[in-house]
Amino acid sequence: MDPNLFDSLRLELRRGSLTLAVLAQLRSEHYGYTLRKALAGLGLDIDEGTLYPLLRRLETQDLLTSEWREEGGRKKRFYKLSPDGKQIFKQLLAEWNGINQSLDRIV
Amino acid sequence: MDLIDRYLAAVRRHLPRNLQDDVIQELTDNLRSEAEEREQEAGRALNADEQSALLKKHGHPWLMASRYLPQQQLIGPALFPYYRQTLILVLFWIVLPITLIGGALSAIYSDNPGQAWAQALGAAWNGAIYATGIVTLVFAVLERERVRFTALDKWDPSWLPTAATGRPVPRGESVAGLAFGLTFLLWWLGLIHVPQITSWGGQPVRFVAAAIWTTMYYPILISLLASIAIYLVDLVRPWRSITVSLIDLAIGVYNVVIVAMVLRAGHFVEVIGDPTHADVLTRAASFINASVEWTFIVLGAVFILDMLYEVWLMTHTSKSARVISSLA
Numbered sequence A: 001m002d003p004n005l006f007d008s009l010r011l012e013l014r015r016g017s018l019t020l021a022v023l024a025q026l027r028s029e030h031y032g033y034t035l036r037k038a039l040a041g042l043g044l045d046i047d048e049g050t051l052y053p054l055l056r057r058l059e060t061q062d063l064l065t066s067e068w069r070e071e072g073g074r075k076k077r078f079y080k081l082s083p084d085g086k087q088i089f090k091q092l093l094a095e096w097n098g099i100n101q102s103l104d105r106i107v
Numbered sequence B: 001m002d003l004i005d006r007y008l009a010a011v012r013r014h015l016p017r018n019l020q021d022d023v024i025q026e027l028t029d030n031l032r033s034e035a036e037e038r039e040q041e042a043g044r045a046l047n048a049d050e051q052s053a054l055l056k057k058h059g060h061p062w063l064m065a066s067r068y069l070p071q072q073q074l075i076g077p078a079l080f081p082y083y084r085q086t087l088i089l090v091l092f093w094i095v096l097p098i099t100l101i102g103g104a105l106s107a108i109y110s111d112n113p114g115q116a117w118a119q120a121l122g123a124a125w126n127g128a129i130y131a132t133g134i135v136t137l138v139f140a141v142l143e144r145e146r147v148r149f150t151a152l153d154k155w156d157p158s159w160l161p162t163a164a165t166g167r168p169v170p171r172g173e174s175v176a177g178l179a180f181g182l183t184f185l186l187w188w189l190g191l192i193h194v195p196q197i198t199s200w201g202g203q204p205v206r207f208v209a210a211a212i213w214t215t216m217y218y219p220i221l222i223s224l225l226a227s228i229a230i231y232l233v234d235l236v237r238p239w240r241s242i243t244v245s246l247i248d249l250a251i252g253v254y255n256v257v258i259v260a261m262v263l264r265a266g267h268f269v270e271v272i273g274d275p276t277h278a279d280v281l282t283r284a285a286s287f288i289n290a291s292v293e294w295t296f297i298v299l300g301a302v303f304i305l306d307m308l309y310e311v312w313l314m315t316h317t318s319k320s321a322r323v324i325s326s327l328a
Helices: A005-025 A032-041 A048-060 A083-106 B003-013 B017-042 B048-058 B061-066 B080-109 B113-144 B171-188 B211-236 B242-265 B275-327
Strands: A064-071 A074-081 B203-209 B269-273
Touching: A005 A032, A005 A048, A005 A083, A032 A048, A032 A074, A032 B017, A048 A064, A048 B017, A048 B048, A074 A083, A074 B017, B003 B017, B003 B048, B003 B061, B017 B048, B080 B113, B080 B171, B171 B211, B203 B275, B211 B242, B242 B275, B269 B275
Parallel strands: none
Antiparallel strands: A064 A074, B203 B269
């Protein structure tokens, strides 16, 4: 068996889930570093090289809004869900729940 | 300047100008926040090794910068099937047939067939690289502009042919026939030219078509158009019905008649040159006419074999269809 197969399938499995997790966590405002910590605290580790660009992409897709503010003596970029993001998040969550329920019955 | 500053400077160099300030400012804060937290935990400033370990987790500066680019895939999964199909079509059904036909024609008319084939293969290699590059570029632009093809979403399963309506015709057979037919048609109409033999046995010569080709010009043109039409029908409906098979057989008979009429003429090419070298002209005329005659003999045999094969396929398919019907 290809030793990289598990890693590649795991990556595929995680990709969509990470977006959902980030959208869920950004129902309340965070900047990149605290968001990563919050997710890690809940058991979902995302490496920095994935998370920060993902935030940018979600923002260019109008799912997030961002605002620069000074905090702790440094300017930080705070992200939160946009109105479009809230709507898409609801739809994705319903989809996720549907998949989860189906998988529970299948597995 | 510590390692974090150097890392940020390196990432900046790989970012597009319009993103540099914004991304670097955000990344600075993220990296500094992370470093500060570790320093608080350790109760001291991070040393070079610890900073290095922190930065390595973020990845190579070039990789980090590339993740911020708006387009993450050259051709994404939605466009990839179209890209692959277009590439196959262009390489195998345009570049390859043109190479084979062009190479064969050049070899026939060249004093050095090996060199002619080598040149044709070299040109094909360049053509394949250019074609791949152009197709890839077009699809990369489509991906960047988020263009999505929807034409195939509108397909209707009722369009699928039923297995009992005829025999399947491989798409490759139709496309290859179409490519050869169209190329020959363009040559017959004088729209593409092949290199001419201008010397024979060291003497300048000119080859002129004999009168038979004027007589046969339109009959051959009709045959070509009819064959191309059949290949087109096969391509659109890849299950050949009895009607199409019968039309194909009729075209086969017509082609055999054309071959017979050409062969009956017995003289196909006039060789014009210096009359003081009559022996060279005679040898050239004899060789070329014999070559054309044998080509048409082989062509006639191919037409007859093709018709016999078509009849065999028709009867074979009918039997299969009867078996399927009896099982239904």
